[in-house]
Amino acid sequence: MEQAAKKAKSAPTKANGNGHGEQQHQQQELWPSVRASFTAMNTVNPIRDLVDTMDIKGNPDKRMIALSIGDPTVFGNLPKSPASTNAVITALKSGKCDGYPHSAGYPASRKALAEYFSTDGLKYDLEDVVIASGCSGALDLAIEVFNRVGGNMLIPEPGFSLYKTLGIAKGLDMRAYQLLPDKSWEIDLADMEAKIDENTLAIIVNNPSNPCGSVYSEEHIKALIEVAARHKVPIIADEVYANMTFGRKFVPLASLAHNVPVLSCGGLAKRFLVPGWRVGWVLIHDPVNAFTENVRPGLLKLTQHILGANSLMQGAIPSMLKDTKPEFFSSVLSHLKENAELVCSMLEQAPGLTPIMPAGAMYLMVKLEPSMYKDIKDDRDFTQKLITEQSVFCLPASVFGSPNFFRIVTTIPKAQMMTAMERIIEFAKAHADQ
Numbered sequence: 001m002e003q004a005a006k007k008a009k010s011a012p013t014k015a016n017g018n019g020h021g022e023q024q025h026q027q028q029e030l031w032p033s034v035r036a037s038f039t040a041m042n043t044v045n046p047i048r049d050l051v052d053t054m055d056i057k058g059n060p061d062k063r064m065i066a067l068s069i070g071d072p073t074v075f076g077n078l079p080k081s082p083a084s085t086n087a088v089i090t091a092l093k094s095g096k097c098d099g100y101p102h103s104a105g106y107p108a109s110r111k112a113l114a115e116y117f118s119t120d121g122l123k124y125d126l127e128d129v130v131i132a133s134g135c136s137g138a139l140d141l142a143i144e145v146f147n148r149v150g151g152n153m154l155i156p157e158p159g160f161s162l163y164k165t166l167g168i169a170k171g172l173d174m175r176a177y178q179l180l181p182d183k184s185w186e187i188d189l190a191d192m193e194a195k196i197d198e199n200t201l202a203i204i205v206n207n208p209s210n211p212c213g214s215v216y217s218e219e220h221i222k223a224l225i226e227v228a229a230r231h232k233v234p235i236i237a238d239e240v241y242a243n244m245t246f247g248r249k250f251v252p253l254a255s256l257a258h259n260v261p262v263l264s265c266g267g268l269a270k271r272f273l274v275p276g277w278r279v280g281w282v283l284i285h286d287p288v289n290a291f292t293e294n295v296r297p298g299l300l301k302l303t304q305h306i307l308g309a310n311s312l313m314q315g316a317i318p319s320m321l322k323d324t325k326p327e328f329f330s331s332v333l334s335h336l337k338e339n340a341e342l343v344c345s346m347l348e349q350a351p352g353l354t355p356i357m358p359a360g361a362m363y364l365m366v367k368l369e370p371s372m373y374k375d376i377k378d379d380r381d382f383t384q385k386l387i388t389e390q391s392v393f394c395l396p397a398s399v400f401g402s403p404n405f406f407r408i409v410t411t412i413p414k415a416q417m418m419t420a421m422e423r424i425i426e427f428a429k430a431h432a433d434q
């Protein structure tokens with residue numbers, strides 16, 4: 001406070017605005033530094049922190065290729081579906097999407113989502129859907145509705161860094177459970193179970209996974225649900241990459257959860273290629289009536305913090321879901337699969353690198369063996385030197401909690417992906433310890 005007070009200076013001379021050009025001197029009152037909240041001060045974004053410390057200038061002789069950005073629109077090669085454009089235009093022209101929607105979303109949009117995600121064994125009604133501002137907003141609602149002082153939540157490692165960002169800012173203890181690279185990134189269920197205690201408020205599961213690109217089998221999903229059931233802990237299922245699979249069928253976790261309540265979080269961002277539209281949702285699945293008394297009304301109350309998500313984009317949901325052609329989704333998936341296969345086949349020639357073939361989402365992880373190189377310490381060192389020498393930017397997976405891996409985004413145009421892989425091979429050979 002003293003520091004801040006010392007720094008305060010007299011206000012600069014200013015015109016007083018009365019039209020006579022009269023100058024006034026004012027002594028500014030001394031103010032202490034105003035404190036920001038616990039939430040603000042404890043909000044940490046590991047990816048931002050890392051990027052801020054990296055030197056991302058690159059080799060001036062080579063154009064930078066960013067394999068680091070989880071936004072499928074940045075290269076312009078994956079345009080959104082015409083059905084999405086038409087849906088927004090229609091919503092805009094209707095004049096019916098300009099006011100405040102219900103804070104949990106327009107009933108027609110909630111109903112459309114409920115129908116879209118209902119399957120033979122899983123039925124959602126309008127009341128089971130809460131529309132949020134992006135899947136991030138949905139995750140924020142889901143984590144907040146369970147939040148309690150002294151509580152903890154379980155999160156995957158490697159995992160999407162937002163879980164930690166949100167949980168820690170809310171004062172929660174976010175405990176990592178391990179995913180197993182040698183088992184296509186399945187959950188180490190013994191590790192998960194060992195991390196549960198009487199203060200565990202929820203288990204966060206991400207399938208398909210960012211950063212791994214893994215997709216769980218039905219058996220594995222059943223097994224993880226069993227763990228949650230044994231300890232009576234609800235699940236938050238982050239399924240923002242739902243149906244974005246090419247190696248294996250996507251199975252919604254809630255469809256197998258007959259004895260565990262689940263909040264499934266999703267959004268339009270990735271599958272519909274419109275992350276900036278900020279549309280997400282929470283689907284409430286409660287086969288054991290554990291959410292009726294508190295969690296359901298709690299979620300609705302929380303939506304009132306922002307008076308609901310963007311009305312225009314919500315208004316577009318029903319026709320986007322109805323009119324987007326299956327070929328749109330399948331062509332995006334083919335692109336993701338072909339790029340993943342290209343990476344896996346090319347990186348076989350790179351000493352010290354083992355790519356793990358994904359089955360979904362838009363990422364894959366590459367394992368790195370620093371002992372194979374003469375001068376590479378770890379994932380950060382590898383990715384930094386790769387930028388400097390080859391102008392290829394991959395995210396070191398220590399930002400996801402897994403050092404000695406790095407993540408590659410598979411949305412980029414194929415020709416650029418090929419060039420990037422050639423450069424990585426050249427880099428790995430140049431640094432190999434032979």
Ligand SMILES: Cc1ncc(COP(=O)(O)O)c(C=O)c1O
Pocket residue numbers: 070133134135136137160206209210238240266267268269275278279280
């Ligand atoms: C696993 C995962 N969940 C949630 C999100 C956030 O999605 P949205 O852009 O809809 O907020 C992302 C974004 O990258 C993600 O990878």
